[in-house]
Amino acid sequence: MAKFGLTEYSAKQGRIIIAHPGFDFDEFSAVAYQFILALSAAVVEKQCDADIHSWLIDFEGCRLILKGEHYSESFWIEALDISASQEEMKFIAGLLERGF
Numbered sequence: 001m002a003k004f005g006l007t008e009y010s011a012k013q014g015r016i017i018i019a020h021p022g023f024d025f026d027e028f029s030a031v032a033y034q035f036i037l038a039l040s041a042a043v044v045e046k047q048c049d050a051d052i053h054s055w056l057i058d059f060e061g062c063r064l065i066l067k068g069e070h071y072s073e074s075f076w077i078e079a080l081d082i083s084a085s086q087e088e089m090k091f092i093a094g095l096l097e098r099g100f
Contacts, residue, residue, distance in 0.1 A: 003020070003021065003099060003100075004018055004019065004020055004035055004038070004096055004099065004100055005018070005019035005020075005096055005097075005099045006018070006019060006093055006096035006097045007019040009089070009090075009093035009096075009097075011086065011089065011090065012082075013082075014078055014079030014082035014085060014089060015076060015077065015078050015079070016076060016077045016089060016092060016093050016096065017074065017075075017076045018035070018075045018076055018077065018096060019096070020035075020075050023068070023073045023074070023075050024073075025051075025053070025068060025069070025070040025073070028053045028068040028075075029053075031068075031075070032053070032055060032066055032068065035066070036057060036066070038100055039059055039092065039095075040059075041057045041058060041059040041060075041064075042057065042058045043055055043056075043057055044056040044057060044058050044063070050070075051069060051070040051071055052067060052068065052069045052070065053066075053067060053068040053069075054066075054067050055067075059088055059092070060088060062079075062084070062085050062088040063080045063081070063085075064077050064078065064079055064080065064085065064088070064089075065077065065078045065079075065080065077089070077092065
């Protein structure tokens, strides 16, 4: 199983940047599924463009977007509704801070 950690948590912007050693854009699906399973979240919808994966996920009734970008080799979560997702984002950031 992948090891995930916290790179940055911005509550104001509703964004969590996830640390994952050796992020590879072509392997996003496998890594994303490991992350989603570890959170006990569910995939609602997937989209892949030329350089970015965007997955709409459901985490405890909260809709978030899980993204992976090729050029920056970044992997992150964005809240669709920042004010309504604060508790869930804080919880996920705490899990990532401890690593899983």
